[in-house]
Amino acid sequence: MNVLLIGSGGREHALAWKLAASPLLTRLYAAPGNPGIAREAEIVGLDIGDHNAVAALCKDKAIDLVVVGPEAPLVAGIADDLRAADIRVFGPSKAAAQLEGSKGFTKDLCARFGIPTAAYGRFADAAAAAAYIRAQGAPIVVKADGLAAGKGVTVAMTVEEALAAVAACFDGAFGGAGAEVVVEEFLTGEEASFFCLCDGSTALPFGTAQDHKRVGEGDTGPNTGGMGAYSPAPVMTPEMVERAMRDIVEPTMRGMAELGAPFAGVLFAGLMITPGGPKLIEYNTRFGDPECQVLMTRLKDDLLVLLSAAADGQLAHMSARWRDDAALTVVMAAKGYPGTPERGGVIAGLDRVPDGVEVFHAGTAEKDGKIVANGGRVLNVTATGRSVTEAQARAYAGVDAIDWPQGFCRRDIGFRAVEREEG
Incomplete structure (x- = not known):
């Protein structure tokens, strides 16, 4: 198989490293890539924002599968445009990628389908958000609604801090991502990252990890895109995985299908394991970065086989095996x-x-x-x-x-x- 990998970060290098080990692989191409990815794949000059150019390259190189690493192209609809050109792709549609592209969309989905999550409010103006914060008190969480490269979330320990976060969003600190905000109840417990491969109807559990978002040791300082991770997450016991599937992932899959946006790709649930069980913090619609790096080093199975099965709607008969390490x-x-x-x-x-x-x-x-x-x-x-x-x-x-x-x-x-x- 000829495969095109979209992306240029550590997540994509880990995916390239794992895909390159597949006996099914003929040629691996990557765009835009980086010097590490270049050791595993042929880098191709390509504007990944130009979906017609991506499709043309796929035809030229006889690409059998496109694997989309980062979230921005998915939210922009690259998977839809490639499928319209009869190109197989691993990644959700633009409509399904709203699970990451809009935190408000996901919170409303949770409310509609009974998925456990923090209480919340959605706001399109600062005054209403500020009034809600003053009524709820602190600690409280403020999130820019859209994509903010992992930096649009403020866990505010005081009302003043929360109000400043709201002001930053509406003052343009996160561009269009902050045009709307979600204000959430502060959850207590232990965070975990839970991944599933999905094909529109089946969700296959695909490993657990724990990320370290804060820049400083002891989880201090501002949030980052992630300063490290390990897998598996001890808090995600077999019983907790079963509960997360039953209470969170499976209702999400049913809900998205009911909304006419069946989810196919990676569903990455950021969970808070509370005394009452798992609650959804947020969804991402791609592999985590740096969680992907630890998942790929533990995965026993051929990643290309699994991603191909997801792209073809054939996950019902698949399994994923992990090294004990x-x-x-x-x-x-x-x-x-x-x-x-x-x-x-x-x-x-x-x-x-x-x-x-x-x-x-x-x-x-x-x-x-x-x-x-x-x-x-x-x-x-x-x-x-x-x-x-x-x-x-x-x-x-x-x-x-x-x-x-x-x-x-x-x-x-x-x-x-x-x-x-x-x-």
């Missing part, structure tokens, strides 16, 4: 992130990383034969082990082999699981 990834980010990252710093020592440690490129470029930083989150240093503690030690050994003075990372990725293992 834990996996952990540490994000190395450029100083200044999540604000203005320092770009251009030379990254050395990638050839000194210990065997068994995978370094997935997220925000890199190649300049004069050297790898340089070209983004906020730049590298994902990923390792496996018989325990999270062992995987953590191996991943940080990889981090310590890399020479990049302009970079930083959290040194406590996986701390909750390590505490469980040591306790």
Whole structure:
């Protein structure tokens, strides 16, 4: 099979790495790619926002399957346009991608179909949102409705902080994504990431992980796109997975079909495991980043077979098998992130990383034969082990082999699981 992978981040490098291992693969192409992805795939010059150009390339290269990594092209309808050109694609339609593209859409879906989630209000003007916040009190959560690259969420511990977050949204801090806001009840519990592969009717459980959103150790500082992750998430016991499927994923699949937007692709449920059971925080409609990196290093099965089955509506007879080992990834980010990252710093020592440690490129470029930083989150240093503690030690050994003075990372990725293992 000839496959085109859309995207340029660490998630896409992990997908390219796993797809390249498939015996079914003939040629793997990627657009726009990065220097790490270039080790696994042929990079093609392509404006992924020009769907006609993507379709033309697919015809030229005899592409059998397009795998869409990031959320923005999905929300823009790339899957619909490719399917209209009779090209197989793994990823949801524009209508189904509203589950990520509009937090308000998802909250309304939950209300309509009885899916457990936080109480909420939707607002298109700041005054109404402010009145709701004052009535509810703090702590409270403010979310830009649309896509904000993982940065449109404020967990406000005071009313003043919540009001400032609302003002930032309506003042244009997140562009069009903040034209509407969702204000939610603050949930207490432990967060987990739960993934399913979906084909429009069947949802196949596809692993669990726990992400670290805050930039600082001990989960302090501003939210980021994710500073590290590990898999599996201990809180997602078999019983909790069963409850999440029954109470959250399956009603979502039925609801989306009823709305005329059956969901096919990756359904990524961000969950809060509360004393009363799992509640949905939000949906994403693609693999998490950096959760994808730990899932791909644990997956036993051929990813291309599974994604092809999802694209063809054939998941009912499929299963996914996982290695018993834990996996952990540490994000190395450029100083200044999540604000203005320092770009251009030379990254050395990638050839000194210990065997068994995978370094997935997220925000890199190649300049004069050297790898340089070209983004906020730049590298994902990923390792496996018989325990999270062992995987953590191996991943940080990889981090310590890399020479990049302009970079930083959290040194406590996986701390909750390590505490469980040591306790």
